[in-house]
Amino acid sequence: MATPFWYNAALAIVKPLYQWRIKKRATDIAQYQQECLERFGPFQPVKNRQAIWFHAVSVGETNAAQPLIEHYLKNGHAVLVTNTTKTGQARAKSLFLKPPFEALFQAVYLPADQKDLVAEFYQKYQPKLLALVETELWPNLIDQAKNFQVPCILINARLSEKSAKAYAKVPSLTRPMLQKLDHLLAQDLATQQRFIELGLAKQSVNVVGSIKFDISAPLLHLQHAQELMCEWQLKQRKIITLASTHAPEEQNLLSALMPYLKQRPELLCIVVPRHPERFDDVFTITKNLNLNTQRRSLSEKIQPDTQVYLADSMGELWLWYALSQTCFVGGSLNEPGGGHNILEPMALNVPTIIGKNYFNFQSIVDEFLQADAVKVGQNAEQVVQLLLQCIDEPEFAQQLSQHAATVMQKNMGSLQKHLAVIDHYL
Incomplete structure (x- = not known):
């Protein structure tokens, strides 16, 4: 028909x-x-x-x-x-x-x-x-x-x-x-x-489960992260990454983070907007909040006094996760939201926080929630408090990472099942 x-x-x-x-x-x-x-x-x-x-x-x-x-x-x-x-x-x-x-x-x-x-x-x-x-x-x-x-x-x-x-x-x-x-x-x-x-x-x-569990960070990005860690003197910094963000997530999260970024020079926030057409808008937000910002697109380096690094480039998300002590995965605090992939930071043992609107990844997030391997903030203020808890309480962060690693390990193997079916049709 x-x-x-x-x-x-x-x-x-x-x-x-x-x-x-x-x-x-x-x-x-x-x-x-x-x-x-x-x-x-x-x-x-x-x-x-x-x-x-x-x-x-x-x-x-x-x-x-x-x-x-x-x-x-x-x-x-x-x-x-x-x-x-x-x-x-x-x-x-x-x-x-x-x-x-x-x-x-x-x-x-x-x-x-x-x-x-x-x-x-x-x-x-x-x-x-x-x-x-x-x-x-x-x-x-x-x-x-x-x-x-x-x-x-x-x-x-x-x-x-x-x-x-x-x-x-x-x-x-x-x-x-x-x-x-x-x-x-x-x-x-x-x-x-x-x-x-x-x-x-x-x-x-x-x-057959999700193929997304069968991931590992590209070696190239891990090596690059090590180089930047030395070159930009990031060892003493406490790095929070806001990844795959949508409007108005950057405005709300950076407003809630601003007092901490101003009081604590060791804190650094990397912002990775989801869509390239919004890069300039996000830069305007950081300027209006008087946050000292450098931009990836201008080949600017993170300086000792950088408060926000705008990662306005494509295809480098693994790199920013590899530099982070904790992260927020976006598309989950906006309306209607839906969320983005939480498995990438987890593959790198980065404690992960999300917003409440994660229906695009419902079953995956639910499994991590059940294992106490991810935390959900109901609003920007709650998300910021959870991110700071990961920075300030190493035990809390470590527990999140360990639980996440257990869930990841348990779910691997979907890739081979996919290959078997595709090969059958080939």
């Missing part, structure tokens, strides 16, 4: 709005034209046909798929990655568009989900398998996979209660789409149950 007429009609109507949004966020006309070509055709020249195709919406999903992509590239398979966001695309290229993988790797934007465009994309690239990462479901993309006889699997799948309710409102679209998936690898039982209730066949789904 093809995708419903109303869905394709709606896409045709919103296309101009979509193009306007691309134009609005593009930094120049060349970037706008390039993105439009990749979204609406004619598409980029194909580097490798018969590639394994991973579709990851943004940075988080690209990071999640990283060990899988790396595995197949190392084994000589061509890999195509598509993204929906500019930051996701930049992340994919920074990870793999370099030796020794350059010749085997290509990253482009996902075409708009119009039937003809998607069919043209399949025809041109001729992938041997499509792996959608987490919750990235596009009706025509999945429909055309069936038409072109390309196995289509949803990997590291997660589905919040909120998203499940939204999908349930359009059963004429959701049910046939899910029935065309060849396989679904769910992070947890709740996700499995939600997908089955929406129409996925029971025999098509396995619970």
Whole structure:
């Protein structure tokens, strides 16, 4: 059964709005034209046909798929990655568009989900398998996979209660789409149950845990952190990182931190905003709070009197975590929030604090909460108190880290289960 007429009609109507949004966020006309070509055709020249195709919406999903992509590239398979966001695309290229993988790797934007465009994309690239990462479901993309006889699997799948309710409102679209998936690898039982209730066949789904647990910090970033620790004389500093932040998290957290930063010269706050278009806004916030700030984008170093370091760069989050004594993972104090990945700092034994809105990572956070391995602040003031507790009470911080390490250890192994299923389809 093809995708419903109303869905394709709606896409045709919103296309101009979509193009306007691309134009609005593009930094120049060349970037706008390039993105439009990749979204609406004619598409980029194909580097490798018969590639394994991973579709990851943004940075988080690209990071999640990283060990899988790396595995197949190392084994000589061509890999195509598509993204929906500019930051996701930049992340994919920074990870793999370099030796020794350059010749085997290509990253482009996902075409708009119009039937003809998607069919043209399949025809041109001729992938041997499509792996959608987490919750990235596009009706025509999945429909055309069936038409072109390309196995289509949803990997590291997660589905919040909120998203499940939204999908349930359009059963004429959701049910046939899910029935065309060849396989679904769910992070947890709740996700499995939600997908089955929406129409996925029971025999098509396995619970294999989250691939995100199978992570380790890139050696390069760890070495770089050691160098900066000496070069910038950071050994005496107490470093708090506010990672993947959204508005108004920076304003609220820095306002609550300000008196401590002014009273205690050993304290240093590294701020890593989630989206590059907000870098200047965050700098304005620190200036208005009269906090002495240096910027990564200007190649400025952390000075003995630096109070805030604005890490306005892409792809260096591991580096900032490696320098930290404690951290806050953002997207969890804003509304509606949803949260970001808490496993990266935990892989580095950095005691981690989050806000109350973490539904994107519900089952993962719940498991850490149960083990007393993460702390949740209800507001900015509470978060700041918890961060300072990690700085001032080494026993408290150490206990958090130890509990987190136990949970991490227990959950490893999802990567191998993913590889086994993908290899079966290859």
